[in-house]
């Protein structure tokens with residue numbers, strides 16, 4: 001008897017190949033296999049650092065040096081991370097003409113490092129620092145080499161150009177993400193616990209316009225029994241590898 005989960009992978013691959021118009025919404029789970037910890041769960045960042053104390057814009061404005069204690073750890077992990085087979089697999093799907101874009105909540109730049117061309121950074125990027133006084137921007141690695149916390153030429157402590165709680169989503173990212181979500185035939189929701197708005201609302205936008213929602217996550221999420229059509233209950237690397245195997249056979 002074959003793997004009972006084989007059928008659902010075949011169905012997902014068949015839909016991806018038939019529609020040739022997928023978008024991926026990714027979260028921290030896709031980068032776990034690159035050694036970057038998740039936010040939630042026992043090993044997550046928010047277990048160690050209370051997000052209300054370390055990850056809100058209010059906390060940063062009050063005490064940027066304290067917030068940089070958490071950011072320094074994040075920057076150190078990100079500086080060592082390289083894309084994993086899940087990132088490369090999505091880049092391959094784009095080249096095959098099956099995936100039109102990626103909306104990512106991650107700030108690690110690993111989709112671009114894997115070769116994906118069209119990436120919407122919904123929560124900004126850790127690769128850039130910004131001054132909240134004069135709006136100067138700097139590439140992170142160079143500036144951080146000079147010391148932590150990094151400072152602007154004006155003397156103010158810089159903030160990574162990523163979205164902290166209480167900050168709006170960059171409006172171009174919000175608009176592009178909505179338009180991609182509403183225009184796709186398949187939404188691949190990969191490695192997100194779907195607990196943070198407005199990113200967690202994206203699957204509903206796609207569903208309302210008739211897209212098939214394929215969720216890749218070893219766990220269940222609030223989407224699984226409400227919005228998801230096909231749940232591929234595996235790690236992102238394994239699931240995308242299996243999807244590509246079927247896609248090569250049928251595309």
Ligand code: OAD
Nearest residue numbers: 027028029032038039040105191192193194196219235236
């Ligand atoms: P979470 O840490 O909340 O959720 C990660 C999800 O990945 C969980 O549902 C896991 O089950 C799943 N997962 C774990 N390993 C996986 C693997 N190998 N393959 C696939 N899935 C796996 O991360 P996000 O949902 O991305 O925002 O968090 C959303 C936002 O909350 C973040 O962007 C960040 C955070 O607070 C801000 O900082 C504004």
